[in-house]
Amino acid sequence: EVQLVESGGGLVQPGGSLRLSCAASGFTLSNYEMNWVRQAPGKGLEWVSYISTSGGKIYSADSVKGRFTISRDDAKNSLYLQMNSLRAEDTAVYYCARDGYSSGLDAFDIWGQGTMVTVSS
Amino acid sequence: DIVMTQSPDSLAVSLGERATINCKSSQSVLYSSDNKNYLAWYQQKPGQPPKLLIYWASTRESGVPDRFSGSGSGTDFTLTISSLQVEDVAVYYCQQYYSTPYTFGQGTKLEIK
Numbered sequence: 001e002v003q004l005v006e007s008g009g010g011l012v013q014p015g016g017s018l019r020l021s022c023a024a025s026g027f028t029l030s031n032y033e034m035n036w037v038r039q040a041p042g043k044g045l046e047w048v049s050y051i052s053t054s055g056g057k058i059y060s061a062d063s064v065k066g067r068f069t070i071s072r073d074d075a076k077n078s079l080y081l082q083m084n085s086l087r088a089e090d091t092a093v094y095y096c097a098r099d100g101y102s103s104g105l106d107a108f109d110i111w112g113q114g115t116m117v118t119v120s121s
Numbered sequence: 122d123i124v125m126t127q128s129p130d131s132l133a134v135s136l137g138e139r140a141t142i143n144c145k146s147s148q149s150v151l152y153s154s155d156n157k158n159y160l161a162w163y164q165q166k167p168g169q170p171p172k173l174l175i176y177w178a179s180t181r182e183s184g185v186p187d188r189f190s191g192s193g194s195g196t197d198f199t200l201t202i203s204s205l206q207v208e209d210v211a212v213y214y215c216q217q218y219y220s221t222p223y224t225f226g227q228g229t230k231l232e233i234k
Contacts, residue, residue, distance in 0.1 A: 035223070037171075045163075045171065045214055047223040059221040095170055106218055107161035109182065111170035 002026035002110055004096050009115030016086050016119070022079040022096030022112055030054070030074035033099035035108060036081050038092035038117075046092075049081065050099070064090075086119045093117075123147050123217050127226035133234040140202040142229045144215035149195045152219065159219035162191055162200045165228075166211045174213075175200065207233065 008020040020036075036048040049060040049070040058070055069082040079096050093114040100109035124147040134140040150159045158178035163171035173182045175191035178198055188203045202209055210233060215226040 044228045045165075045216075045225040047221075047225070050221060050223070061222050100173075100176070105176045105180070105182075106159065107173055107176035107216070108163075108171070108218075109173050109176075111172070114170055 004098065004110055004112035006094065006096055006112045006115040009094065009117045011118045011120065012086055013121050014087060014119055017082070017084045018086065018117060020081040020083065020094055020096075020115060020117070022081075024077045024079070024098075027098075027110075029072070029077045029079070031102045033101055034070075034072060034079045035097045035099055036068075036070060036079075037095045037097050037108070037111075038090075039095070039114075040089075040092040043092075048094070051079070053102075083117070086117075088119050091117060091119050122222055123150065123220065123224050125215055125217055125224050125226040127213075127215060127229050129229060130227065131230040131232065133232045134202075134205045135234045136207065137204050138234075140205050140209070140231055142200045142213050142215075142231070144193075144198040144200070144226050146196045146198075146217055150217045150219040151195050158194050158198070159217055160191075160193070160198050161216045161218060162189075163214045163216065163225075164209075164211045165214065171214065202231075205231075205233070 003025045005023045051070045067085045071080045095114045096112045097108035098110035126145045128143045160178040162175040165171040179191045212228045
């Protein structure tokens with residue numbers, strides 16, 4: 001079964017750091033571009049960051065640029081999001097999402113269940 | 122950045138009736154080199170992640186019931202549910218993947234009348 005499972009969320013104080021992980025199974029991660037998308041409580045979807053296959057291209061939303069870093073370890077079938085200098089407005093469910101480009105569709109075809117990040121003192 | 126605007130924000134439709142959700146982009150998402158609209162539709166039910174329904178504006182994802190259809194080109198797009206079922210109650214989002222930052226519409230909440 002094709003699956004993405006996020007972990008690493010939790011409660012962190014403003015200014016703190018957190019590292020999210022996304023474990024891929026049922027497909028070869030190295031063949032796919034990947035993204036992080038977040039959703040604040042009761043709000044809509046916000047794209048956070050993108051990484052190409054092999055990690056050569058990285059793009060991020062202005063709201064997280066300079067604070068969040070996306071990375072991947074294809075040998076471990078894992079995607080990561082290092083989040084530094086966290087703010088209250090970063091509170092959200094964070095989803096990893098597969099970019100279906102390699103499957104010919106280019107939209108986000110597989111999503112994880114999400115991990116909750118709460119930034120509060 | 123490309124701004125995606127959905128209408129309406131919420132919609133109540135009777136079971137078996139047609140539901141129509143609109144999405145407008147602030148600039149064209151039609152890529153001239155491949156003549157494809159880089160526009161997707163997602164369905165999100167409470168407590169669940171989004172689910173891809175439609176990509177390239179009108180191609181149904183595998184396993185998605187054929188009562189769901191997408192149409193439009195350039196800057197104006199529509200998601201249509203031809204005969205509303207109970208399980209279609211959800212929030213629907215359009216998304217452009219033409220250029221980063223990839224952007225979503227604000228969502229349309231679909232309920233049963």
